Amino acid sequence: MGADPNSRFVEIYESAYEPILGYVLRRCPHPEDAADVVAETFTIAWRRIEEVPEDHEARLWLYGVARRVLANHRRGERRHEQRTAALRERLAASPALARPPEDEISQMGRVFRDLTDDDRELLSLVAWEKLDHGQIARMLGISRNAVRIRLYRARRRFARGLAGAGIDHPRAVALEGSSL
Amino acid sequence: MNLADIARVHDRDLAGEAAAPEAQGLMHAIMSEERERLAVARPRRRVGRGLVLGLAATATAVAIAVGAGLVGGPATSYANAAVSIKKTDEYFSVNITDPTADRRRFEEAFRAVGLNVTVKVIPVAPSEVGKLIGPIVPGGFMWHGSIGTQSIEPCSSAFCAKVWMPADFPGRVVFGVGRPARPGEPYVDEGPGGPEGEEALSGYVSHGKAVADVRAELRRRGLKAGYRLMWQYSDGGWFDEAVPASRVKGAWTVASTRFSSSDTVDLYVTAGKDAGPAPSPHPQPQWYDMPD
Numbered sequence: 198m199g200a201d202p203n204s205r206f207v208e209i210y211e212s213a214y215e216p217i218l219g220y221v222l223r224r225c226p227h228p229e230d231a232a233d234v235v236a237e238t239f240t241i242a243w244r245r246i247e248e249v250p251e252d253h254e255a256r257l258w259l260y261g262v263a264r265r266v267l268a269n270h271r272r273g274e275r276r277h278e279q280r281t282a283a284l285r286e287r288l289a290a291s292p293a294l295a296r297p298p299e300d301e302i303s304q305m306g307r308v309f310r311d312l313t314d315d316d317r318e319l320l321s322l323v324a325w326e327k328l329d330h331g332q333i334a335r336m337l338g339i340s341r342n343a344v345r346i347r348l349y350r351a352r353r354r355f356a357r358g359l360a361g362a363g364i365d366h367p368r369a370v371a372l373e374g375s376s377l
Numbered sequence: 378m379n380l381a382d383i384a385r386v387h388d389r390d391l392a393g394e395a396a397a398p399e400a401q402g403l404m405h406a407i408m409s410e411e412r413e414r415l416a417v418a419r420p421r422r423r424v425g426r427g428l429v430l431g432l433a434a435t436a437t438a439v440a441i442a443v444g445a446g447l448v449g450g451p452a453t454s455y456a457n458a459a460v461s462i463k464k465t466d467e468y469f470s471v472n473i474t475d476p477t478a479d480r481r482r483f484e485e486a487f488r489a490v491g492l493n494v495t496v497k498v499i500p501v502a503p504s505e506v507g508k509l510i511g512p513i514v515p516g517g518f519m520w521h522g523s524i525g526t527q528s529i530e531p532c533s534s535a536f537c538a539k540v541w542m543p544a545d546f547p548g549r550v551v552f553g554v555g556r557p558a559r560p561g562e563p564y565v566d567e568g569p570g571g572p573e574g575e576e577a578l579s580g581y582v583s584h585g586k587a588v589a590d591v592r593a594e595l596r597r598r599g600l601k602a603g604y605r606l607m608w609q610y611s612d613g614g615w616f617d618e619a620v621p622a623s624r625v626k627g628a629w630t631v632a633s634t635r636f637s638s639s640d641t642v643d644l645y646v647t648a649g650k651d652a653g654p655a656p657s658p659h660p661q662p663q664w665y666d667m668p669d
Contacts, residue, residue, distance in 0.1 A: 203408065210404045214395035219388040236403055243407050279521055280406035284399040293390045306383040314609070324380040325387075338574070 202246045209249060210239055213256045216326070220263055223325055225270075228294040232284040234270050238263040257336040260326065264318070264336075308358040316351035323348065410523065451491030451544070460486045461534075468541045471526075472534040476507040477556045487552075491544040494552055499565040499664050501555035502636060507535035510553035512542060513665045520546050551665040563638045565664045577634040577642045588646055589627030591634065595642055603643040607632055608655040617645060618656060626651070 218235050225231040241262050242249055249255050288294060309317060322328045322336070330348070334341045381387070394400055454463040459478030463470040469490060475482075476498070483496035494512065501508070509526055518524050520543055529537040542550065558564050576583055578598065583591045588604075595602050604625045605617040629649040637643040648655070 206408060207404065210407075211395050214400055214404075215391040216388055218394060218400075219386060219391050222386050222391075223384050232403075236407065239404070240407050240410065243410065280403060280523075284403050287397065287399040293386055303383060305380075309380065309383060320380060321384075325384045 205249075206243055206246055209242060209246075209255050209259075213259050214239075216256055217259050217263055220260055220326060221267065222288075222294065223321065224267055228288040228291065229285040230270065232281040232288055234263065234266050236281045236284070237266045241266070254335070257328075257332055260322075261336050261338075304362055304364060305359065308362050308364070309355065311358060312351070312355060315347070316354055319344070319348050319351045320355060410525070452489045455486045455489035457482050457486055459483055462486050462490050464490050468539045471509060471538045471540050472532070473507055473509060473536040473538075473554060474534045476535050476554050478554075480554070483552070483554060492540075492542055492550075494542075494550040495665075496552045496554060497664055497667070498556050499553045500558035500562050502564050503557065505555040505564075506557050508555045509536055509538050509540070510555060511551055511665070512540070513551040513553075514546075514548055515551065515665060516548045518546075518548070520548075524550070553664060558638060560639050561641070563641075564636070566635075566637070575633045575635050577636045583631045583634040583644070586631050587627060588625055588629050588631055588644060591631045591644055592627070599640075601641040603637050603641050605643050605645050606648045606652065607645055608648055616656075624652075 214235075217238055218231065221231040221234045221238070222228055225234060238259060242259060248258075250258050309320070312320070319333065322333050328336065330341050330344045333348075334344045337344070451464075455461065459473070459475045459482035461472045461474070469492065473483075478498070480496045480498050483498075484494065487494045487496065499510070501510075508528070512524055512526065514524065524542045524546070526541075527539045529539060553565065555565075574584070578594065581594055583594075592602050602622070604620050604622055606620050606624065608616045608618060625644075625646055626649055629652075630647045631644050632647050633645045634642050635645070
């Protein structure tokens with residue numbers, strides 16, 4: 198780890214900011230709350246810069262941190278900080294985020310929302326973050342085999358939910374990057 | 378329809394966001410913080426452990442204040458037998474010399490330099506003795522500036538830290554000072570985050586093992602077991618409930634272990650399917666919630 202902490206952090210921030218912001222926005226009910234979750238995620242990276250792995254693994258590490266920060270956030274540990282005020286405003290005003298989340302308006306979204314957190318997170322990591330089994334295993338700290346088995350079960354439950362909701366040919370609903 | 382389609386936003390929609398002034402401003406704000414152990418005050422929602430305040434009062438208290446204004450304004454530095462605090466342009470430099478001192482000695486020092494805080498001397502594990510814990514802001518920190526601590530090493534006192542805190546913050550702020558717990562006395566738990574992945578026993582992995590197996594290992598090592606059931610909620614939250622041994626079945630799975638006193642290890646147990654419905658979270662008062 199040759200780079201000094203400052204330049205290393207800048208590099209990590211600039212390469213991972215967008216995927217981490219995306220990860221958080223896709224899971225945060227209110228876009229403006231995402232600013233605080235993103236800020237805390239990168240603050241943890243800053244404080245623990247020596248622990249952040251190199252290259253692409255840094256993004257997986259940050260997903261894992263963001264996941265825990267989001268869980269805390271959902272548990273009610275909310276605080277808006279002065280330093281995120283500008284970013285909150287930017288996100289609140291973003292046209293791309295103006296429409297309600299799809300899981301509130303589409304039938305498929307509602308089936309997806311009704312899955313357990315674990316199932317939803319696994320399927321999301323594949324479909325939204327485009328992670329493969331090995332990357333998910335490293336992010337969650339479980340074996341590849343466990344990922345494979347859990348994903349298989351999550352897909353099955355999702356397909357069952359779609360069928361139960363009367364969505365035709367649920368098996369034709371593809372998970373991007375893999376088959377359902 | 379594709380599952381990817383129901384995402385609120387795609388990464389490609391965010392192209393260029395990292396270069397936005399707001400994102401760059403946040404990066405610089407983060408980097409302006411000191412790096413290691415900058416513990417921003419944030420009460421953790423965990424079940425409280427026993428609390429016994431240290432009452433080892435110093436027999437004689439000599440205090441030296443420097444720089445007190447003629448009209449009685451805050452001093453720029455203050456020292457007594459327990460702690461010395463020096464105000465700099467950016468932060469307060471705090472050196473703890475006697476972590477077992479009466480909490481009032483710490484509070485008087487903070488107040489002398491203009492910080493109205495509550496200090497509690499709390500029993501901790503040996504590795505945490507002397508540390509300044511917090512600042513905790515039970516009501517949340519929504520104010521200008523920042524609040525936090527950073528430990529400094531090397532340190533010739535019991536503990537040295539920088540403390541950031543706006544002197545005009547009107548909310549309640551609590552610091553803990555870790556003192557050695559007595560044998561068997563419960564530690565006040567102030568580890569960062571939950572116990573995920575923690576292993577208390579050297580050379581032994583409890584994660585994934587049955588409660589009965591871990592219990593047997595503790596018995597072999599002459600340790601007592603405490604039990605905390607980990608409940609997951611559909612909103613992604615979790616709650617660990619302290620339960621008696623009778624509530625836990627031997628076949629249930631241990632997620633992690635953590636010393637809760639010198640002779641007791643808490644088993645964090647994933648609630649089995651036959652554990653009944655998850656209770657409503659009922660956080661118990663934490664050490665910083667106790668009357669001052």
